[in-house]
Amino acid sequence: MASPLFILLMLQAFLVSTSVSSTVSFSLNQTETLLKWKTSLDNQSQSFLSSWVGDRPCRWVGIACNKAKRIISISIHDYGLRGTIHGLNFFAFPDLMQLNLSNNSLHGTIPSHIVKLSKLTYLVLSYNNFSGNIPFEGT
Ligand SMILES: *[C@@H]1O[C@H](CO)[C@@H](O)[C@H](O)[C@H]1NC(C)=O
Ligand SMILES: *[C@@H]1O[C@H](CO)[C@@H](O)[C@H](O)[C@H]1NC(C)=O
Ligand SMILES: *[C@@H]1O[C@H](CO)[C@@H](O)[C@H](O)[C@H]1NC(C)=O
Ligand SMILES: *[C@@H]1O[C@H](CO)[C@@H](O)[C@H](O)[C@H]1NC(C)=O
Ligand SMILES: *[C@@H]1O[C@H](CO)[C@@H](O)[C@H](O)[C@H]1NC(C)=O
Numbered sequence: 230m231a232s233p234l235f236i237l238l239m240l241q242a243f244l245v246s247t248s249v250s251s252t253v254s255f256s257l258n259q260t261e262t263l264l265k266w267k268t269s270l271d272n273q274s275q276s277f278l279s280s281w282v283g284d285r286p287c288r289w290v291g292i293a294c295n296k297a298k299r300i301i302s303i304s305i306h307d308y309g310l311r312g313t314i315h316g317l318n319f320f321a322f323p324d325l326m327q328l329n330l331s332n333n334s335l336h337g338t339i340p341s342h343i344v345k346l347s348k349l350t351y352l353v354l355s356y357n358n359f360s361g362n363i364p365f366e367g368t
Pocket of ligand 3: 307
């Protein structure tokens with residue numbers, strides 16, 4: 230269950246980025262979000278993620294789910310992935326507990342909305358080329 234705050238933040242993000250529509254859905258599709266991110270990576274990285282096809286992400290390499298088939302872990306380390314994580318919309322993974330992207334060749338900034346992952350207890354982004362600030366939940 231998304232918290233009211235979470236919903237509110239998504240609502241605000243949506244209102245800013247699009248003109249208002251009453252038919253908007255606020256739950257992002259976790260499968261489509263991962264596939265979209267995959268296409269943002271270079272060809273070799275995409276070939277490392279060759280199991281990432283179809284609509285059963287719980288069976289994909291590096292992905293683990295809970296019984297409700299919601300993704301709780303994304304662990305793709307030591308893969309040599311090249312690209313950014315700008316296209317990885319973490320609002321699609323409200324149950325995410327673990328994110329390990331260690332030892333790839335990812336660059337760019339870490340999206341600030343990563344701090345909205347309230348269940349995240351394990352985050353490893355080491356051995357990449359990320360730049361900029363590490364987001365934190367300011368008060
Ligand atoms: C990536 O693959 C696509 C289609 O397979 C090809 O058109 C493109 O040139 C490739 N890009 C690189 C950088 O190899
Ligand atoms: C998410 O997207 C996939 C692929 O487009 C689709 O098969 C699936 O039914 C969608 N899931 C939900 C919950 O909408
Ligand atoms: C990173 O991954 C490569 C294999 O892709 C491995 O050879 C190397 O030891 C790893 N480096 C670290 C710091 O884990
Ligand atoms: C995270 O990735 C590193 C490799 O860089 C690995 O040593 C570590 O075991 C991974 N942690 C988990 C929990 O998978
Ligand atoms: C990071 O960037 C530097 C300079 O561009 C490069 O030498 C290095 O190999 C990169 N490291 C990784 C892990 O991609």
